[in-house]
Structures are given as structure tokens and as C-alpha cells.
Amino acid sequence: MKPQEPIPHNYPMRKLNLIFALSSLALLLATGGLVFYDYVRGWKWFQLEFNRLQQERIDQELGAKYDEETKARLAELEKEDREGQLEVARNRNAYVTAQKDLEQWEGRHYAADQDYRFARALLDAKRYEVEAAIVQRRADRDAKQRDYDDQIEKVERLNLTLQQVTRDRDAARERVGVFLERMRAVEARRKEILTSIELLEKQRRQVQLASTNLILNAPMLDFINPTLKIEQVVLEDLSIDMNYMSVPRVDRCMTCHRAIDRPGFESKAEAERLLNAIQNDLARNLLQPSRRGDAEARVAQLQRIIDAPTQILNPFRTHPKLDTFVGSASPHPLLEYGCTVCHRGQDRATEFGRAGHTPASRRMEIRWEKTKLPIIPGPWDYSNRNYGRTINPFLDTPMYPRQHYEAGCVKCHAGQVDVREGDRISEAMQMVELYGCPACHKIDNWRFTDLKKNGPSLDGIAEKTTPEWAFRWIASPQSFRSTTRMPAFFYQRNMVGPTVPSAERAQNVRLQDAEIHSIVTFLFTNSSRRQWQGGGAGDPARGKELVDTIGCMGCHIAQDMVPGEDGEARFARRDDFPLERHFGFNLTGTGTKTTPEWLFNWLKNPKGYDAHAPMPSLRLSDREAADITSYLMTLRKSAFMSAPVRDPDPGAVRGLAKGYLINTMTDTQAESRLDEMSMHDQLMYLGGRTIEKYGCYSCHDIKGFEELKPIGTELTIQGSKNIHLFDFGFAHDHEAWDGKKEHILHTVPSWIYNKVRSPRVYDDKRTKPYNDKLKMPNFQLSPREAEMITSVILGLTKERVTQNRRAAGDARMRQVEEGRKLMAQNNCRGCHVVDQRGRAIGALISDPNFLPPDLTPQGARAQSPWMFDFLKDPTVMKIRPWMQVRMPTFEFTDDEAAVLVAGFAAEGHQPQFDTMRHQMPPARNVAIGREVYAMLRCQQCHSTVPADPANPPIPDISDTQSLAPNLTFSKPRLRHDWIADWLRRPDEMIPGTRMPTNFPRDPETGGFQSPLAMAIDTPQFAGFKAALLPHFENEEALRRTMADAIALTNYLRDYVWSVGLDRTPAPGTMPQRAVPPSAPAPVPLQTSMPPPSPTRTAATPGSGTVPGVR
């Protein structure tokens, strides 16, 4: 065979080998990069950093534990230990013998124990064999049975042996123990000292960066048992709606927010707040004795945080409200609620940007976006809280920014008027209701439906004011009253603002003028024109006094200038007053706005002017009404009326009217139609269309517009809308109405905030036809108000939580909330405290004895029948006749009153009706109660002389300290059990009450103490003792009872019950609706109170008799 010719290679092999070497190296590097990229995660740095923080904490605590005293004690123990050893050494021979003996016994015991256990094991096996043999009817079953019985015997024998050996071994142990006794005692004491220290050291080993931890967390080995790992909470029933399916929520936030449920990593401000709260509790003995130790340890911890040189920054902070959220004892524990259900964000994400963090401000956004290397953030950035790219534009549910955290409450708490511990969101929801957002924007949830209209009826506007005033008011409500809730519709930034070209600006002014004129013309032409009869001249000084004292100020303000931050007076803002006081309008300028005749009748009977008027009647007498009228008429703002009213421009009116007409007809038809119309007709036509355009009818009753739908965008799921559905226009930085600079971030919260703050801002720099421009009026919201309203809107999402997670979902709470909603709509909080919030009027009343009552415990306190009667007609009982503030007559319907009463009862966990009011206590209890009543000197303040509930004698109010209700009113009014409860803990029920705490709590046990326990044996009480003794078996029983606060309060209750009246007057008939006759006939005069009804006269005979006392 011919040898084959060598075939040349296509490529030189050396070159290929070189390429192979290089590409393999590249592959190795790429693979290394892959592992590195997979291994190095941002969250690991956060965990490491937190471990370091924890280590610091532990070191601190260890330092605190290892103080000089402990060291000295340990040294002492060491010394004692050595002494013990010396002692053993002295008796060395005896000790060694005993020790050897013990060793032998230990050996024997081990053997005996093993024999016994093995025999037991054999026994169990044999039992099975016997059973099997019997069941299978085997021939050897008898033999097996015998074998089994033998084994039992053997086990018993071995057990006896074991017990014997154990006894002997224990004896040997004791013999050795004699020598070691002292050293063992020392060891026990040392252990006592070292337990907590060792625990800390164990914790320290877990977090320190030592060799074992390094190996456990090494790349490729970290799948076994790493100490750095992703933490998560799986929430099955708080699922996430992925449009096609629901998936369980898996919150991993605590992977980086490691301290979120661990107290001890608070910010300094937060620590100070908590410290004060705990110290307050400690000082007031409100903590259970068993929890005092923990509380003191916490105080020390918080003090350390405050004293530390550096702040703890996020993500390492503890949740600021552990009592309410996240904490295991809170209503929202971490394992059941997670994080994103409230905060939103991407639950499974473990990266800053992907998690959906939303910046609260531009400053924060800039800080977050910063990195040292472009785009790629690393630990060198994290410590400065820089995170590179932050916004995840594809996330449907980005987190709420910091100022809107409480928006997360709404989803579950929308069925509530008040969210517990959520004062801000409760107030915000109240604000949304009061400012009338739901009037124009449908919000389809319980809280914001079935509300009353926010503005007064305009059907009788001509009766109370003039067109000239109305024009100026509509043009600029805030320049008449800086605190008004009426928003400004006209001359806003998209009409006359700086970005509107000047030629267009002038035209817009003409068009806006025309629209206002048309509205005024329309309203005044269609208004009713009843003639009102005045009440004659009054005394303004007395009127002012009345306004200040009888309760007008619960709902109204009479002030438009307040001292500013710089000391100069400035215009008042809504923020300067509690929300409740904006329920009614600001009284300033009333004299400019209206006529004394109308005002007099309005004050006397608001429902006579408008059946739906929110203002209740204060049952003013003619004199009072006249005085108040004359006072209010002195509140004038003449400067307002001197502002010029431009005549409507005929061209503008015609143009606007034509704009509407050509929607349904041709140009020529419209023109000829307009030619037929007079100027007045044109204005009337335009007025109707303009009221429709701006939706005036949403807040005001206007005849002819009853059926129209609200004009605003529906907000029911506004918080879930994606960002691309928001038109940001060309707006970025802008100046709000108050001159403050605002920046619009490209986030939904920022859009909404700026929308409510400067409603027309998204028209800036845009070119739009006049009627297409944004129409939302300017409420002149302050930044705080705008933020609160934004929070509520953000909370309105499409997420639906399951029934069991919804707050106030049970039947009882529904009753409570229905009541609360009605209370919110009637502004009860203007005067009363409800659930620890409210009583706006309180700031104006210096003496707490004159404050309207706190209704927090009302449900448990008052009987439903009485409450119903009282709500229908507050004159049935004057509980505190010295009060100047009057409970108004709201003219509730039976339905409304029943809802309120049921709400109260449900809130107090009480049945609506109970049998106690028909029952009398045993005579013995009454007798004892009477003595106790005297011993505690209740009569100093309280009276038990029966009086007419509707007209009780007014006590001497010079000494306001001793003002107290007449106790004979208690039985028809109060709940039986409540009386005793109240006697025991008045200050806990109503903090700051004048009722003294006669039975203080014992700080050790938390129980009630009786002041009579000691006093009964003093000579001053000898008379009482003698009177009481016949009711008890012996003196010991008497003493025992006198020391028993519960028994004493029950006796007192029975006494109070026994002196009570039997019945109260029936509620009066509804006051007549005063409709003035068309002829100028006198208005029917009303007395300050409805005439006594026959029932009432019968029920309360003269004051001389003693009704109800048996």
C-alpha cells in the first residue's frame, strides 16, 4: 500500500489551540461571573449590615450586664469555689473512696438499666407474636403465651433489680455529694448570674462574621443552611389579584427590614415618643404588675437609643407602631398580615427598585437615584441610602409614599367612620365627606354613599341675600371668607394664569363674567320669595355672649384673622381650627351677606327656611334670636361689596349660549333663536347650562336639577388606576394658590396631591377650547389638607379583602358604624367627645364643668328608651341645668334616632333594652348604700331631692367644683350596671372628669381599694358603724364588706336606683315648620321651649312631691 500523503489542515493548529485556550478562559470567567452575579445580592449586604448592628447592640447590652457589681460577685464566687476545692482536698482519702464506690454503682446501674430496657423491648415483640398466633389460630399459640408470661415475670424481676441498684447508686451519690455541696451551690449561683449573659453571647455568635458563618454562607455551599437567607411570610387569604387569577401574597420585605418586628431599633424621635408613653403608663400604674419589669427593661433600651451617637436608618428600623402593627400581640401581626397588604409594593421582590418603593419627595427621589458607579448600585451606595434606578414603571401597585401610609387602612376599614389608632385617616375621611368630594365624584363604598348635600339649598336664595353679593361670592368665595368650604370655580390659573396668553386671558375674563352673571340670574329668577318678619332690635353685646356660650361655636367660627407665625395677623385658614368647626359657615361677614329679617327666622327655626338644613334649632326665644341677629348683623365686610361687578358682555353671553345651542341645532337656527331671546332670557338659558357644566347641583339643592348625575370622575377605584391613565400635561414645577412651590413627581400620589391642591395645574401650557378646560374648582387646600385627601383617594382601590379580614364587619359593629356615620353627618363631635376624639368647642370653654358630656361611654351608660326620647327632644331632661351650652333639637326622624340609639347600645356592648329599670333593689342593699353614700359624702355635690327633669332647679354656680347631676334622674337615664362601674373607675372612663376616684387602683395587684377599709373603725365613723351593724352578721363581715370596693359600689348603685324618678316627660312634638305666609303677617312666635304636653304634666306633679321614691 502506498503511504497516504499528509493532508494539510485548513487552519494552523497552534492558532486553534490558542483560541481554544483563550475562549476556555473566557468561558471560565463568564461562569465565574454567573456564580458571582447569582451570589451577590443587595439584600445580603443589608443582612450583614444588620448583623453588625445587632452585634453592636449585644455588645452594649453585654457591657451593661458585665458591670463592676457583677464582676465583683463573680470574683467572690470564684473565691468561694476555690475554698470548696480546698475543703475537699483536706478530706482527700474519704472523698476518693466515696468516688470510687460511686463509680462502681454507676456501672452496675447502667447494666441493670440496659437489661431492663432490653427485656421490655423483647416483651413488646413477644406480645405481637402471641397476638398473631392467636389470630392466625396457630398450633404454637399456647407455647407463645407461656413464653410471653415468662417474659412479663422477667421484666418485673429486672425492674425490681433496677430499682434496688438505683437506690444504692443514689446513696453513693449522696455520700460523694456531701463533699461537693459547697461547690455545687456556688455553681448554681454563678449560673443564675450568667444565664442572660450566655444567652446574649449565643445570639452574638449567630450574628458575628466568624468562620462557621463564613462557611455556611460561602458561594455554592449556601444551599445547606445559610445564616443569610430570604425571609418570607405567605398569606393565603390576602391574595393578590393577577387579573386572571388570585395568587397568595408572599411578603419578603423582612429580608432587608430585619428589625421590623424587633423592638430596639427605633429612630431617636420614635424612641422618645415611646419612652414618654411607657413612662406615663408606669407613672399612672396602668400596667399590670407582671409587665412592669419588661416595661422598665424597655425604658432602658429606649434610653440607650436616645443616648446613642448615631441614628438608626432604614431599612434597619423597628416598625414605629408595634402595638398596632406587625407586633405579635398587635391586631395586625406580621405572620397574619404581612407588609404589602397595607403598604402595597411587589411582595416577592428583594431588590429596592423592584419592590416598588415610592419616593415621598423630589429630594428623596434624587437621593435614591444616586450611585457612585452609574446604574450599578452597591454596598458603598446602600449605606448612604442610594439605590440606583428606583422606579419600577411596570408595577401596578407601587408602595404608598411615606406621607400616605395610612391610605392602606382604607381597603379594610372603609366600613368604618373612625379607624382606631388611625386618627389621621379618620379625620381625612371626615374631611373628604365635609368638603364634599363625594358630591361630585361617585365613591361607591359605604363610607361615602348616602351623604347629605354639602351646601345650602339655593331655592330661596333671593330671600336671604342679593344678586350683587352672590356675584362677588361666586367669583371669589375665599376673599369673603378665607376658611370657607365653597371652592372657587372662576378666574383660575387655566383661565387667567401666567401660562395663558394675554389676549386669551382677557377673553376668558369676559366669558367667566358672563357665566357667573348667568348663574346668579338663573338662581335669583327661580328663587322663592317669602317675606320674613324681623324680631325687632336686639342687644348685640348680649347676642355675642350668647353666640359664644350656647354652643354655636361647636360648628361655627366667627373669626377671619388669626395671629400668624411671624406675630402679624393673617387671614385664617381652615387648618387653624378643628375640622368640626367648619361644619357651619364662618360667621364673619354675615351682616354683609344677609338681612336681619331672614336671619332672625333662620336662627329661630332653620328647618322653616329649608327642610334639609343641617343647622339644628337651639330653641332660642325671640329675645335671644333678636340679640343674636343684631350681633351677627354687626359682622360686616363692606370692602367685599365695593369690589366692582362688571356687566355681562353681550357678545360673551351670546357666544356661550350659542355654543350650547349648536349641539342640537344648526348655526342659523341657533342665531335666530338667540335673536328672539332677550338678554335676560339668554342669561337664564346660559345659567341653566352653566350650573350643569360646573355641577353646582351636586352640593346645592337647585330646583330642576334633581335628577342629574354628579359631574366628576368616579373615584371608587382611583387608587388602583395605573399611572398611564393620569394626564400629567406639561406641568412640572408650579406655584400653588398660596404661593408655595410644588413639584410634580411622576407618581400617582403626586398627581392626585397636585390635582387637589391646584386643580387646574394640568392645563398649564396647554391650548384648549374654553369649554374643554379643566373644571375642578379650587378648594384652596393647604398642603396638609391636600395630603390627607390624597391619602383617602389612594386608599380607594379595587382590591377586595375577604369578609373575615374586613374591619367592623360583624352585625354589632355595623350598628355602631351606622350610628357613627349619622353622628358625623350631624357633627356631634363639634360639642361631644365620641370615642376619645372631638369636642371642638372644648377649647373655648375654660371650666371643664361647663363642657358638653363625653359620649365615649354613652352606650354602656344610658338606657335606650331615655336616649331615644332625649334625642327627639332634648328638653325632656336637663341633667346639668347649670350648663350654658345647649343640646340642640335636631328634629331627628324616628329612624335616625333609632339608628343612633342602637349604635350607642352596640358600642357599649349592651342590649338595647333591659329589664332593670322596672326592678327595685332589696331594702337591705338600699339601707347599706344610703350609709355608704353618706360616708363618702356624695351629698356634697349630688342631690337626691326629686326635681322636674325638664326644669330642675339651677344650683349655685359660683362654686363650680361641686356641680353634679341630680341623682334622682339616674334611674330613668342610666344603665343599672354602669352606675357601679362608673363609681369604681370614673377617671378611666372619662379622663379628666370631676367625679373623684374614690376607689383607686392598687399598683401591685391592679384591683380596687376601698377608702372605708380603715376609716370604718375611726371615731368619726362610729355613728355609721352603729347604723350599719344590724345589716351584717358580725363586725368582721362588716369590715370585710367595707374593704370590698366592688360590694360597696354595688350598694351605692342600689341606693341611687332606689331614689330615682320613675318616668320622664315624653318628648315634645316637633316644632312647627315656620312657613311665612305670603302676606306680611307676623311669624308665629315660639317660646324657648315647646308648650308642655299633657303627658308631661301628668308625669311630673309639683316639685314638692317626691315622685319615684318608695
Place this chain on the structure above:
Amino acid sequence: MTFLKNFINVLSVASISFVLLTAIFAFIIYFNLLDGKIRSKTGIAFVVFGAISAVAGIFIQPLLYFAVAYFLVLWGCAELGPRLWEPKIGLWILIASALGFGLSMLDPNFYKIAAKPDNVPIGAMIFLLGFFTWVALRKAYYNDRQIAAGGIPWEKTESDEKLFTWPDLVYTEMLCMIGLTVVMTVWSIGLRAPLEEAANPTTSPNPAKAPWYFLGLQEMLVYFDPWLAGVVLPTLIVVGLMAIPYIDTNPRGNGYYSFRERKWEIGLFLYGFLVLWSFLIITGTFLRGPNWSFYGPYEFWDTNKLEPLVNINLSELFWVKLLAMPLPKLWLIREAPGLLIVFAYLGLAPLLARGPFRRFYLKMGAPRYYVGAFLFLFMLSLPIKMILRWLFNLKYLVQIQEFFLNI
């Protein structure tokens, strides 16, 4: 700079860039592959076309831009001639285009779209397409020269040699494998999977884009009714590709690169693949933004940009605009002009067989010719419809709502 960006923005508008690309395609064939001259009938026709658009450009600014770019390209192609296939020139073109792309990345709007992880492979595709087309045409050109000079193609010179499987084949394959693995790994680390929001039937993304390989089809939807763009044309593309080996029986050019031997085959394929398919994908990827509106490469994708809806049907054009009378009630009469045009267009196939395509007809035989001509006409219907849309805002040639039939 702004002027340059604006210039490119205008040029990239679909109508202009499409015509420009078609023109470049023709230039390259004429000047660079067939050694054409400006001083020839065809060359003068090119110049006249450019002159007409320049004159029109006095009134319509985009056309002026078009004319400028047109003459630049014309000049470049004519000047370069066959030198286009020299490696040095090829390298310069590559460097220039890479530089242009790199500098464009400094523009925030361009960067935002080009650097999107979805779009990066399409960016790379532009260069790969250009490179491989250039390599193929270069080989074809030199082979053609060899053959013209009486030689044999380059591929034939080496086809007789034998090589070992190892190392010549397997080793190089393995090296490619390693290289590819490295590239994929680095890519997957560097560009993360572009995950977007959870799918939601009520809020579809804007623009809602098909996967990149279907963007050409989606782009066709702009010009055709869905049943044509989504059903008929894609089917014909697939069927047509399968039919090629049966239609094309030309034995020459097998196993080596050559252009002159297969002018029509290669020309048609490249036009269909580069201009009618790849170009549409690139347009769909980089230049179609929210609402499927057209955005230049340096333009911000503003959702608020509106495109006026002013397209009209041929029936309206004919009856209302031309004859100034209302549309006939009966659909057959109403759509008669459109139907006539459509049938006439399809009737071109036998007509051409007697005219300019006579030699194909004779060479291929009737069945092959008709299938091929039919496919050819359908392919050309796309650019024709596009141009009709741009020139006359033509929506449909035939619109019979009665049968939901739109052509």
C-alpha cells in the same frame, strides 16, 4: 446637531425611508453589482427622479430632505462602484455606521428605545444583516468577474480538497460553541429579562407589540385589512418560500455565489427579505411608539401624540371627490372601480407573459410561470399599497362592509 437629528427623524418616516431604501437597493444593483454608469439611460433616469423630488421638495419640506439624502446615496453608490466590495471600504462603512449608532446613544430618547433589553438583539440584527449581505454580494461580485474573465468561481477552486473531520470540523465547531456560550452568558447577566406588569385584559400595554419576528406582519396591518395582512399574506409567504425550489429551475449559481447568473432570483429575494420584511421589523421595533404612531429615532415617545385619521376609500375618492356625487347604494356599483383595479392587477400575469416577461414564460412553462407571477404580484402589492396610502391617503381599494371584505 439638532438639524442632523431632525434630518434623520424626517428621513426615517416610513414613506421616505421605504422609498429611499428601495432606491438604494436599485442603486447597489445597478452601480455596484452590474458596473452601471451615471451616463447611461438608467443612470439618467435615476437623476431625473431625484430632480423631480427636489423640485417637489420646494413645496414639501420632507421631500427636500429626501432629495438631499437621495443624491448623497446616488453619488456615493456611483462613486464607489465595485470598490464597495473592497474590505477596506466595507470596514469604513461598518465603522461609520457603528459610530453613528454609538453617538446616537448619547441622545436620551434614542438610548431609551435602543437600550431596551427587548430591542438590543434587533439593533445587533441590523449590523449582522448588513454584514452578511455585504459578504455575500462581495463574493458574488468577484465570482461574476472571474466567470466573465473565463475563470471558475472561487468556491470551485477549493472544493476538491479533502480535510479531516477532526480537527478541521469538530474543533472549530467546538470553538464556536464555547464562544456562543460565553456571549449568551454575558448577555444574560448584562441585560436582565425585560419583565413587565402582570397581564391585564383591561389595560393592555401601549404600544402593544408583537414579538420582534412578527413586527413585520404587524406593520403590514397599517396598510392592509387583518384578513389580508394576518392571514392571506403570511400564508403566501410560507407557501411561496416552499415553492421557490420548484419554480426556480435555473441550474446556474449552485454551490457558489453569483449575482449575474441569477439576477432576478437574488434581486427579488433580497428585496422581499431586506426591504419588505427586515425593514418593517426594524420600523416596528424602533420607530413605532404609543398608539402605533410613528416616532423618529430621536423623538420622545409621547403618548399624547396624535395621528389624524384622514384615510379614505377608493370608492369615496372616485365617486365623491372625482365625480362629486353620493356613493351608490349598491355595493357592486359602489366598489366597481376598486374591483376593476384589483382584477386588472391580477390580470397583469398573462399580460406580462406576452410582454416583458415573455422569456420567463418560455423558459419556465405555463404552470411555473403563473404560480411565480402570482406570488410576485402579491409581493409587490405591499409596496404598491404603501405608496398609494402615502400618496392618496388611500384606506382600501375595495371596502364591502356587507361581507366584511376589505382589500
